[in-house]
Amino acid sequence: MPKHEFFVDMSREGCSNAVSCVLNKLGGVQFEIDLPNEKVNIDSEHSVDTLLNTLKKTGKDASYHGDK
Structure with a gap:
């Protein structure tokens, strides 16, 4: 993943x-x-957009830093 x-x-x-x-x-x-x-x-097969949108549901600022 x-x-x-x-x-x-x-x-x-x-x-x-x-x-x-x-x-x-x-x-x-x-x-x-x-x-x-x-x-x-995060290890996941979900798209980066899906993961980012999910993190934003917390009401906190979130951004993608890249592959680890």
Whole structure:
């Protein structure tokens, strides 16, 4: 599976919990959250657009950093 790196504006654990929640609902993803560096690394067959739109459902700013 391709691995993608995203920036998500996360300042505390509640933010990372929101990210976990939306990604778990999407399904078919494995992810790691790096809260101090505000990064989310995602392994998924979903498109980058789908992943980015899913992350934006948290209400936080999110952007794609590229393949990991």
